[in-house]
Amino acid sequence: MRELVRETDLRPSSFVLPIFAAEGIVEPQPIASLPGHSRQPVAALGGVGREALDLGIRSVVVFGVPAHKDAEGTEAWSRDGIAQRAIAELKQAHGEDLVVIADLCLCEYTDHGHCGVLEGGSVANDATLEVYQRIAISQAAAGADLIAPSGMMDGQVAAVRAALDGGGFEQVPILAYASKFNSAFYGPFREAAGSAPQFGDRSGYQMDPANGREAIRELEQDLAEGADLLMVKPALSYLDVIAEARRRFEVPLAAYNVSAEYAMVKAAAERGWVDGPRLTLEILTSIRRAGADILITYHALEAARWLAGA
Numbered sequence: 001m002r003e004l005v006r007e008t009d010l011r012p013s014s015f016v017l018p019i020f021a022a023e024g025i026v027e028p029q030p031i032a033s034l035p036g037h038s039r040q041p042v043a044a045l046g047g048v049g050r051e052a053l054d055l056g057i058r059s060v061v062v063f064g065v066p067a068h069k070d071a072e073g074t075e076a077w078s079r080d081g082i083a084q085r086a087i088a089e090l091k092q093a094h095g096e097d098l099v100v101i102a103d104l105c106l107c108e109y110t111d112h113g114h115c116g117v118l119e120g121g122s123v124a125n126d127a128t129l130e131v132y133q134r135i136a137i138s139q140a141a142a143g144a145d146l147i148a149p150s151g152m153m154d155g156q157v158a159a160v161r162a163a164l165d166g167g168g169f170e171q172v173p174i175l176a177y178a179s180k181f182n183s184a185f186y187g188p189f190r191e192a193a194g195s196a197p198q199f200g201d202r203s204g205y206q207m208d209p210a211n212g213r214e215a216i217r218e219l220e221q222d223l224a225e226g227a228d229l230l231m232v233k234p235a236l237s238y239l240d241v242i243a244e245a246r247r248r249f250e251v252p253l254a255a256y257n258v259s260a261e262y263a264m265v266k267a268a269a270e271r272g273w274v275d276g277p278r279l280t281l282e283i284l285t286s287i288r289r290a291g292a293d294i295l296i297t298y299h300a301l302e303a304a305r306w307l308a309g310a
């Protein structure tokens, strides 16, 4: 009876598994603050994709961790850059079976750790857009199915759309990190990607956690610029934004259950303070109930296993 009247379902096909592909390693390197996750060498990615597919997870989002960073983040658009090689490897191994989403940002590639290029010590919005255009083309050329700009520069969706259209990639859609807050919940990710800003913070381009109405404006703006799918990030502290976005927009809505949301659950479960599997499935259900169609989550593999009763 409970199942008959259940309003919200959780299924592995709406999960997206984040993958960190690292240059210059031969063995997976565990990420201390993301237990169960590792930086992966390119050669291991086929296997990671296989594990996801076997559990019914059809989508991954790829982050590149380059061996060398510089002021401009040039490795981000190199034809044989780590993200490009990772995307190509996943597509080569799994073709149409696996949706490969490319995160488009500079913070993993710049030595200063900001999401854009600097001019006079601060991030230059419009100069960064040109760089994002180069990255988008290189990721689409590598085979990415979806481009996901996450740097929160103004005008980034329009710029990336124009670049993709001009480069012969009209069919590649954009998943916009439209409503992305300047959050302490990204801590473990920054350890994983070595992408913490070396000075200042991201408050110049990411949103103030206090602003829910501004979040809706950001979502509207990205839709107007040509986004095909919208994202709210982080998820848990922003369920109100997800719910409001669900009411207002008809496009597919993604929520990013980010690194510290995962790490908190893992840390508490490790101490025996909470029931990890139950807590995880309750959290994922709540994000779906709020209105997200797509769940980007570090819990993807284990949650799929638990749902299968394993």
Ligand code: PBG
Binding pocket: 103, 105, 107, 115, 150, 151, 185, 186, 187, 188, 189, 190, 257, 258, 259, 260
């Ligand atoms: C790149 C990017 C970040 C995350 C996803 N893309 C880091 C940041 O903005 O600092 C964070 C994801 C997570 O914490 O899981 N800009």
